[in-house]
Amino acid sequence: MDFVFSKRAKMVSIILMAVGLIGSIVGSLMGGGHDHGHVHMADRVWSNLLINGFFFFGISLAGLFFLALQYAAEVAWSVMVKRVFEAIISYLPIGGTVIILVLAAGQFHMHHIYHWMDPNVYDVTSPDYDELIANKYAYLNPVFFWARTLIFIGVWYAFARWFRKKSLEQDLVGGTSIHYSSVKRAAIFLVVFGFTSSVMAWDWLMSIDTHWFSTMYGWFVFSGMWVGAMITGTLIVLYLKSKGLLPNFNQSHLHDMGKWVFAISMLWTYLWFCQFMLIWYANIPEEVTYYVERIKHYPLLFFGITFINFFFPFFILMSRDAKRNIIFLLPVALIIFIGHWLDVYLLVTPGVMHDAGAHIGLLEISMFLGFLGLFVFTVFTQLAKAPLEVKNHPFLEESVHHHI
Amino acid sequence: MANNVIYASYDSEHTLMAGAKALVSKGIHVDDVFSPFPIHGLDPVIGVSRTRLAICAFIYAMTGVALAVTGMWFFMIYDWPMNIGGKPSMSLIQNFPAFVPVTFEFAVLCAAHGMAITYFLRNWTLPGVKAKNPYPRTTDDRFVMEINPSHNHVSADEIKSAIADTKPVEVEERHK
Numbered sequence A: 001m002d003f004v005f006s007k008r009a010k011m012v013s014i015i016l017m018a019v020g021l022i023g024s025i026v027g028s029l030m031g032g033g034h035d036h037g038h039v040h041m042a043d044r045v046w047s048n049l050l051i052n053g054f055f056f057f058g059i060s061l062a063g064l065f066f067l068a069l070q071y072a073a074e075v076a077w078s079v080m081v082k083r084v085f086e087a088i089i090s091y092l093p094i095g096g097t098v099i100i101l102v103l104a105a106g107q108f109h110m111h112h113i114y115h116w117m118d119p120n121v122y123d124v125t126s127p128d129y130d131e132l133i134a135n136k137y138a139y140l141n142p143v144f145f146w147a148r149t150l151i152f153i154g155v156w157y158a159f160a161r162w163f164r165k166k167s168l169e170q171d172l173v174g175g176t177s178i179h180y181s182s183v184k185r186a187a188i189f190l191v192v193f194g195f196t197s198s199v200m201a202w203d204w205l206m207s208i209d210t211h212w213f214s215t216m217y218g219w220f221v222f223s224g225m226w227v228g229a230m231i232t233g234t235l236i237v238l239y240l241k242s243k244g245l246l247p248n249f250n251q252s253h254l255h256d257m258g259k260w261v262f263a264i265s266m267l268w269t270y271l272w273f274c275q276f277m278l279i280w281y282a283n284i285p286e287e288v289t290y291y292v293e294r295i296k297h298y299p300l301l302f303f304g305i306t307f308i309n310f311f312f313p314f315f316i317l318m319s320r321d322a323k324r325n326i327i328f329l330l331p332v333a334l335i336i337f338i339g340h341w342l343d344v345y346l347l348v349t350p351g352v353m354h355d356a357g358a359h360i361g362l363l364e365i366s367m368f369l370g371f372l373g374l375f376v377f378t379v380f381t382q383l384a385k386a387p388l389e390v391k392n393h394p395f396l397e398e399s400v401h402h403h404i
Numbered sequence B: 001m002a003n004n005v006i007y008a009s010y011d012s013e014h015t016l017m018a019g020a021k022a023l024v025s026k027g028i029h030v031d032d033v034f035s036p037f038p039i040h041g042l043d044p045v046i047g048v049s050r051t052r053l054a055i056c057a058f059i060y061a062m063t064g065v066a067l068a069v070t071g072m073w074f075f076m077i078y079d080w081p082m083n084i085g086g087k088p089s090m091s092l093i094q095n096f097p098a099f100v101p102v103t104f105e106f107a108v109l110c111a112a113h114g115m116a117i118t119y120f121l122r123n124w125t126l127p128g129v130k131a132k133n134p135y136p137r138t139t140d141d142r143f144v145m146e147i148n149p150s151h152n153h154v155s156a157d158e159i160k161s162a163i164a165d166t167k168p169v170e171v172e173e174r175h176k
Helices: A007-034 A041-072 A077-107 A142-173 A177-204 A217-242 A251-282 A285-297 A299-316 A326-356 A362-383 A396-400 B013-025 B053-079 B096-123 B156-164
Strands: B004-010 B032-034 B143-147 B170-175
Touching (some): A007 A362, A041 A077, A041 A177, A041 A217, A041 A326, A041 A362, A077 A142, A077 A217, A077 A251, A077 A362, A142 A177, A177 A217, A251 A285, A251 A299, A251 A326, A251 B096, A285 A299, A285 A326, B004 B013, B004 B156, B013 B143, B013 B156, B053 B096, B143 B156, B156 B170
Antiparallel strands (some): B004 B143, B004 B170, B032 B143
C-alpha cells in the first residue's frame, strides 16, 4: 500500500503554485494604493516572502524535532506516522533557501525588514546613527549573523538527511542497531535544536524589532512551529486515510495526533500569555512598545489569533471523542493552520509596516497559496518515494496494536 | 441460594480475559473483577461503561473559574478597589491579564480536588471504610471474577460449569 502522488493532487498543487506566482506578481505591481509615505512596496513583498518562507520552514523544522523526539523517547505508537514526518522534513532545504534569499536581499539593501542591516546605524557621524543597535554590533554583525544562519540550516539539513537515510536503510536491513544509533543521534539533535531554535528565532524574527527583546521569544516561536507541524501531520494522515491508505492507522493513533494538536496549542497559548502578561505588568517603555504597536495598529489580528488558536482547540478538542472524530479534528486543524500563519504574519509585519496596519490582500493570500502548493508538492513527492508503513522497525508490531 | 455470589480465581490476566470473553459470549453477566493492576481492554468486555469523571472535572474547573473571577472582582474591584503597579483599577476587563494566573490555578485546584473527592465517594473508599476486597490475594498475584447468579438468567450450576471450561484456579460460592 504505497502512496502514489495522484495526477489530480499534483495538478492541484501545481495550480496553487501558478496562482500564487501570478497573484503575487499582480499583487505586488498593483498593491501600492494604500501605501503610507515611508512604507515601500518592496518591504511588503519581501516581508510576505519571509512570512511564508518561515511558516512552512518552521513546520518542516518542527517536524524534524518531533521525529527526533519520537526516536529519543523511543515512542512506539508514532512509528505508524513516521513516514509522514519524514516527508514533512523534506521541505527543509527549500524553506531554508527561501529564508536565505530574504536575508541576502536584506543584506544587499533590497528591503528594510532588518533595520540593523543598514551600516549607517553603526556610524557615529551618520544622522541615522542608533546607539542601541550599535551596542549590539558584537552579535548583530553580518559575519557572525551569516555564520549562524548558514551553519544552523546546514546542521539541521544534515540531521534530516541522516534520519531519512537510516530509516530507509532499516526497511531493508532490519535489526536494532540502526534504531539505537538513531536514538543516540536524536538525543544529540534535541540538544542542538534546543539551542539553535531559540537563536534562530532571535536572528530571523526578533531582530526585525531590533530595539526590543524578550527571553521567551524563542520558545514562543518554537511552540508555534510545533503546532504547525502537528496540524500538518494530522492533515496529511487524514488525507491518506481518506484514500484508504495506512490500514493499520487506527482510532487510537488519531487520538494521539489530536492530543498533540491540543497539547501544543495549550503550550503556545501559555507562552503567548506569559510573554504578554510579564511585559504588560512590568510596563517598561522599551519592552512594552512591541505590544503597543500591535494593539494600536493590529488589534483585530492580535486578539483574534489568540482567540482562534486557543479557544478552538481548547473547547472543541478537549474531549476524547472529539480527538477521535474527523468531523471535529479536521475543521479545527484547518482553522488553526490559518491561525498560526496569521501568528507568523504578526511576528513579522508590525516591525516592518509599523502604523500602516495589516493588509491581507491579493499579494498575501496568493503568496500563501503558492507556498502551500510548493510545500504539498515537495512533501507528497517525498511521501511517494518510500512505503507508507515502515518495515522492520523494532516497535512496528506494538504500533500496529496501539490501543488506548 | 438467592444471595450467593460466585468467585472465580485465575492466575493471570490473560486467562481471566479469555474467561470473561467466553462467559460473556454465553450471555453470562460478570459483575466485577478484582485484580492487582488495571487489565487493558477488560472494561468493554464485561460491559463497564466509560467513566464520566472527565465531565465532572470540566464542571469543577468551570466552577473554579466562576468563583475566582467573581471573588477577584469583589475583593479587588468592587469592595475595595486596589491600585497595583499603576494598573487601571475599577475595571475587571482592563486588569484581566493580572487575574488570569489566579483564575487558572483556581480552576486546576477545584478540578483536582473535585475529581479526587468524586472518585473516593463513587468508589466508597473513604478513610475508615472497610475494604470490600473479597480476596486479599488480588492485591498480589490473583485475578478474581465476581458473578452474581441473581443478576443472570442462567442458573448457578450452569454458570459454574461454564466457568470450569475457562481454566480457573479456584471457584467458590459464598454467601454475600
